[in-house]
Amino acid sequence: WRSSLPQLDSADSRSDEESGGEIDWDNLGFGLTPTDYMYVMRCSLEDGVFSRGELSRYGNIELSPSSGVINYGQTRVMAACVRTYVLDDQGLFEGLKAYRAANQQGSYMLFRPEENARRMQHGAERMCMPSPSVEQFVHAVKQTVLANRRWVVPPQGKGALYIRPLLIGSGPILGLAPAPEYTFLIYAAPVGTYFKEGLAPINLVVEDSIHRAMPGGTGGVKTITNYAPVLKAQMDAKSRGFTDVLYLDAVHKTYLEEASSCNLFIVKDGVVATPATVGTILPGITRKSVIELSRDRGYQAKQVEERLVSIDDLVGADEVFCTGTAVVIAPVSSVTYHGQRYEFRTGHDTLSQALHTTLTSIQMGLAEDKKGWTVAI
Numbered sequence: 001w002r003s004s005l006p007q008l009d010s011a012d013s014r015s016d017e018e019s020g021g022e023i024d025w026d027n028l029g030f031g032l033t034p035t036d037y038m039y040v041m042r043c044s045l046e047d048g049v050f051s052r053g054e055l056s057r058y059g060n061i062e063l064s065p066s067s068g069v070i071n072y073g074q075t076r077v078m079a080a081c082v083r084t085y086v087l088d089d090q091g092l093f094e095g096l097k098a099y100r101a102a103n104q105q106g107s108y109m110l111f112r113p114e115e116n117a118r119r120m121q122h123g124a125e126r127m128c129m130p131s132p133s134v135e136q137f138v139h140a141v142k143q144t145v146l147a148n149r150r151w152v153v154p155p156q157g158k159g160a161l162y163i164r165p166l167l168i169g170s171g172p173i174l175g176l177a178p179a180p181e182y183t184f185l186i187y188a189a190p191v192g193t194y195f196k197e198g199l200a201p202i203n204l205v206v207e208d209s210i211h212r213a214m215p216g217g218t219g220g221v222k223t224i225t226n227y228a229p230v231l232k233a234q235m236d237a238k239s240r241g242f243t244d245v246l247y248l249d250a251v252h253k254t255y256l257e258e259a260s261s262c263n264l265f266i267v268k269d270g271v272v273a274t275p276a277t278v279g280t281i282l283p284g285i286t287r288k289s290v291i292e293l294s295r296d297r298g299y300q301a302k303q304v305e306e307r308l309v310s311i312d313d314l315v316g317a318d319e320v321f322c323t324g325t326a327v328v329i330a331p332v333s334s335v336t337y338h339g340q341r342y343e344f345r346t347g348h349d350t351l352s353q354a355l356h357t358t359l360t361s362i363q364m365g366l367a368e369d370k371k372g373w374t375v376a377i
């Protein structure tokens with residue numbers, strides 16, 4: 001499949017060192033730096049199967065004004081306001097990263113891309129959308145990385161090439177029903193740390209009037225409409241000096257669910273706990289990996305719990321940290337709830353730091369991947 005890659009234009013064929021000179025790789029943050037190519041593949045509802053996709057220059061895409069994603073993509077906001085659990089939004093996304101392999105000159109590494117493919121399939125099923133096969137998804141990701149290889153952060157950099165697969169109902173539809181055509185698209189951008197704090201600990205605030213998810217809703221799948229509804233809470237928290245928001249369950253307003261863009265872990269009395277994926281929690285791939293890595297560090301299954309985590313669990317907690325593809329593992333130094341600030345241990349000798357080192361070393365090829373999680377390109 002390497003032979004099907006487009007010939008890079010002369011501007012794109014500069015050596016990695018030349019392109020590396022253009023960007024301040026160490027201070028990228030999570031802004032959008034457009035890259036050269038995107039991957040596009042389409043499918044009709046009638047066929048239900050994606051046909052061969054292809055790379056094209058990165059750029060704007062054409063969409064019908066009546067495309068499913070534009071017309072019904074934000075229905076969830078209204079639905080949440082009137083407290084119904086009827087949802088319709090035909091847009092899913094994924095996020096994964098490619099690193100320049102530290103141990104193999106000239107190759108690139110992906111982390112568990114099949115997990116992203118399967119999560120997209122699961123979300124597509126919930127949203128009545130066809131989805132690419134795991135093989136199609138991984139193939140498309142590889143093509144996108146290779147076509148944009150000059151943007152993969154050099155090994156000494158602190159970031160990665162972030163890959164954003166999208167699945168949208170692109171066909172026109174007026175009545176509320178699945179769109180007649182679907183587009184799977186992948187673009188990529190070099191990124192650094194997600195939070196402006198960089199690798200420094202973050203400060204969260206618990207929100208109890210805006211909810212990210214509800215029972216029977218779509219919190220457990222990566223639909224685009226899980227994100228716009230929390231922007232108000234997030235902006236408000238930022239204006240008050242917090243890094244991000246922790247959302248509570250919509251029924252009891254007692255259980256911690258997740259932050260706007262990442263999952264949550266707490267460490268207390270030698271037990272690692274994270275909210276169970278009961279339909280309102282995004283089943284994060286970093287979350288899943290961190291559970292496994294914690295067990296490898298000698299934590300037994302009974303010391304790594306997936307369960308309801310209440311606000312009360314914050315009292316006396318030793319550590320709190322967040323996990324996600326974009327976020328990686330972010331230590332939390334404080335959580336504020338109703339004006340009460342709970343503080344936690346961060347820095348050296350913490351589980352979160354050890355997990356961060358282990359995880360990123362595997363992802364970058366600095367440590368042996370005994371689990372077969374990485375995929376070399």
Ligand code: COI
Binds near residue numbers: 094260262324326327
């Ligand atoms: C990711 O971590 O990849 C996500 O999709 C979160 C997003 C809000 C940046």
